[in-house]
Amino acid sequence: xxxxxxxxxxxxxxxxxxxxxxxxxxxxxxxxxxxxxxxxxxxxxxxxxxxxxxxxxxxxxxxxxxxxxxxxxxxxxxxxxxxxxxxxxxxxxxxxxxxxxxxxxxxxxxxxxxxxxxxxxxxxxxxxxxxxxxxxxxxxxxxxxxxxxxxxxxxxxxxxxxxxxxxxxxxxxxxxxxxxxxxxxxxxxxxxxxxxxxxxxxxxxxxxxxxxxxxxxxxxxxxxxxxxxxxxxxxxxxxxxxxxxxxxxxxxxxxxxxxxxxxxxxxxxxxxxxxxxxxxxxxxxxxxxxxxxxxxxxxxxxxxxxxxxxxxxxxxxxxxxxxxxxxxxxxxxxxxxxxxxxxxxxxxxxxxxxxxxxxxxxxxxxxxxxxxxxxxxxxxxxxxxxxxxxxxxxxxxxxxxxxxxxxxxxxx
Numbered sequence: 001x002x003x004x005x006x007x008x009x010x011x012x013x014x015x016x017x018x019x020x021x022x023x024x025x026x027x028x029x030x031x032x033x034x035x036x037x038x039x040x041x042x043x044x045x046x047x048x049x050x051x052x053x054x055x056x057x058x059x060x061x062x063x064x065x066x067x068x069x070x071x072x073x074x075x076x077x078x079x080x081x082x083x084x085x086x087x088x089x090x091x092x093x094x095x096x097x098x099x100x101x102x103x104x105x106x107x108x109x110x111x112x113x114x115x116x117x118x119x120x121x122x123x124x125x126x127x128x129x130x131x132x133x134x135x136x137x138x139x140x141x142x143x144x145x146x147x148x149x150x151x152x153x154x155x156x157x158x159x160x161x162x163x164x165x166x167x168x169x170x171x172x173x174x175x176x177x178x179x180x181x182x183x184x185x186x187x188x189x190x191x192x193x194x195x196x197x198x199x200x201x202x203x204x205x206x207x208x209x210x211x212x213x214x215x216x217x218x219x220x221x222x223x224x225x226x227x228x229x230x231x232x233x234x235x236x237x238x239x240x241x242x243x244x245x246x247x248x249x250x251x252x253x254x255x256x257x258x259x260x261x262x263x264x265x266x267x268x269x270x271x272x273x274x275x276x277x278x279x280x281x282x283x284x285x286x287x288x289x290x291x292x293x294x295x296x297x298x299x300x301x302x303x304x305x306x307x308x309x310x311x312x313x314x315x316x317x318x319x320x321x322x323x324x325x326x327x328x329x330x331x332x333x334x335x336x337x338x339x340x341x342x343x344x345x346x347x348x349x350x351x352x353x354x355x356x357x358x359x360x361x362x363x364x365x366x367x368x369x370x371x372x373x374x375x376x377x378x379x380x381x382x383x384x385x386x387x388x389x390x391x392x393x394x395x396x397x398x399x400x401x402x403x404x405x406x407x408x409x410x411x412x
Contacts, residue, residue, distance in 0.1 A: 004056075005036040005395065008095045010110045012102035014064075014074050015047035019233065020316040021126040023291065024187070024208045025101045026051060027316075028124075028391075031209050031384040033057045035392070039093055041086070041110070043074040060089060062106055077151045078108040086113035095119055097395045103127065103177035108152035111180050120402040121181040122394055124206070127174045128191050128198075129311055132167065132237070144169035148176060159198060175200075182398040185391070187314035190334040202401070204394045207337050208319050209387035213295055216325040219302050219372035222365045225260045225282075228329075228358065229301035231294065231317045232308075234267035239331070239349075241269055243307040244276045244283070246351055250358035251282035259362040264289050264297055298324035303361070303368045306330040309349060319382040327371020329357060338382060342375040344368070 009032065011025045026047065029040045033056040040051050044061025052059025062082070064074030076082070086109055090098070098114040100107045100123040107123070114121045145156035157175040160168050175198055178184050184200050186192035187208045195203045228247070232238045240263075247261045259282055263273065266288035277283040289297060298304070304321040306312070309332045321328050322338045329344045331354060344367050346357040361368055380386055 005392070006094050006096050007032055007036045007099055007395070008039040008041055008090060008093070008097070008110070009099045009101065010107060011042040011100070012074065012076055012104040012106045014043040014045050015051070016045035017073075020312075021101055023210075023316045024124070024126065026291075027208070027210050028099075028101075028387065029057060030054065030211065031387055032391070034384065035388055037093070039089065039095065041089075042106070043076065058093070075151060076104065076106040076109075078105040078112070078153050082106070082109045083112050083116075086110055087116055090114065090117055090119060097122065097398060099391075099395075100124065100177070100181065101126065103152075103174045104148070105151040107177055108154060108180075111177075112153075118402065120183075120395070120398040122183045122185055122398045123178055123181045124185040124187065125174055125178060125191065125195060126187070126313055128171055128186075128194055129313055132170070144173060148173040152177065154180065157198075182401045183394055185394055188335065188337055190336065191313045202397075204390070204397070206387065206390040206394060207381050208314050208316060209382055209384050210316065210319045210323050212384065213298075213320075213323045213325075215295070215299075216323065218325045218376060219369050222302055222368065225256065225258050226303070226362045226365050226368065227301045228259065228261045229264065229297060229304045229326075230261065230307065231264045231297070231304065231320075232306075232315075234263075234265050234269040234273055236269065237308060237311040238267075239307040239309060240265075240267075241272060241276070242349070242351065243305065243354065244273055246307075246355040247283055247358065248276065248280060249351065249355040250362065251280065253355075253359050254362045256280075256282035259358060260284075262286060262297070262301065264294075294320060295324060298326055301326060302365065303327050303329060303344065303371065305354075306332070306335070307354065308332060310334070322375045323379045323382055325372050325375045325379070327368055327375060329354070329361075338375075338378045341378040342371050344371050 009029050013022050015022050032038050038057045041060045043064050048059045064076050067074050098121045154176045157172040184203045185206045189205050192203045192205050234240045251259050261283045263285045322342045327342045329346050333347050346354045
């Protein structure tokens with residue numbers, strides 16, 4: 001693609017929700033606009049409108065039929081009317097590649113419209129480790145497949161993808177969509193391996209990119225308390241409550257003059273978080289921040305923490321932290337991109353591991369300084385240049401597949 005490409009980036013998720021998949025969509029659209037004319041298609045929001053005011057980007061808001069209570073998830077069913085609208089837009093803009101970031105009705109309609117026009121389709125999968133700790137496994141197992149078929153028109157993938165039936169049904173929704181595209185993109189190698197094991201024959205690894213952080217400076221010394229930052233959704237899958245308990249234990253061991261913890265985010269566990277930290281001098285909850293405020297939070301910190309295990313594919317917080325030249329204390333050994341160099345391991349669910357690591361680093365922060373220095377080179381994996389080289393190569397592959405076969409070939 002030596003000339004400007006024409007790409008439509010599509011997601012069922014609203015940018016009003018500050019999740020990893022939403023932020024990946026936003027930052028990838030921005031990165032693509034340097035080399036392509038981009039249509040950003042998802043449910044409307046002010047953040048989408050702002051994206052559309054950037055050069056070479058046109059934002060198209062697709063209203064949701066309704067929004068799931070408590071989750072903020074907009075439902076956009078695949079209908080003939082939506083498919084016709086998308087076909088018209090794709091044809092008018094002479095789109096060459098449709099790039100999906102989701103697996104529900106809007107994504108399904110985009111696949112159908114692209115197929116009618118002979119346009120290649122790729123899908124970045126963010127959700128192949130979906131799980132829930134809620135006691136609704138039977139309900140998910142029974143209701144998930146017919147729900148997904150209702151909003152997409154796709155037959156469910158009948159394959160066991162997780163030990164628990166409900167978790168398997170969630171991941172089968174992703175697989176059912178991924179089987180219908182020309183090429184699947186995984187931001188991480190370990191998720192790519194799982195997708196191939198599930199029967200997808202054409203999967204490429206393209207790490208997420210984040211907006212550049214030109215003011216980032218490495219941590220060269222630490223005077224005063226070690227400042228630790230946790231960013232994310234305050235939910236069970238992120239293991240926020242175990243982290244808070246570990247942090248409280250660590251602060252109790254070394255004192256608030258040696259260790260300070262800042263928590264940024266909102267979610268279903270925020271009331272419990274507030275109760276746990278109430279009255280403790282060493283831990284602060286900041287609530288939800290606008291994306292533009294995250295670089296300042298990272299600059300205040302010496303190191304960040306990713307406490308999830310078995311849930312994340314490639315967390316945007318890791319990419320943001322390393323791009324800000326901050327190392328990451330992480331608990332899930334399956335995650336490797338950027339962390340092999342700029343990570344500080346605290347593997348395992350035992351409270352002794354993470355709490356102990358926080359105590360060690362507060363006592364001797366040398367590994368924090370070393371991880372920050374390593375991030376100078378490690379951040380290249382999340383740069384726009386690296387992303388654009390990889391994703392345009394994936395687009396060329398998908399376009400060749402579409403031209404040769406006219407049908408999706410991801411399923412083996």
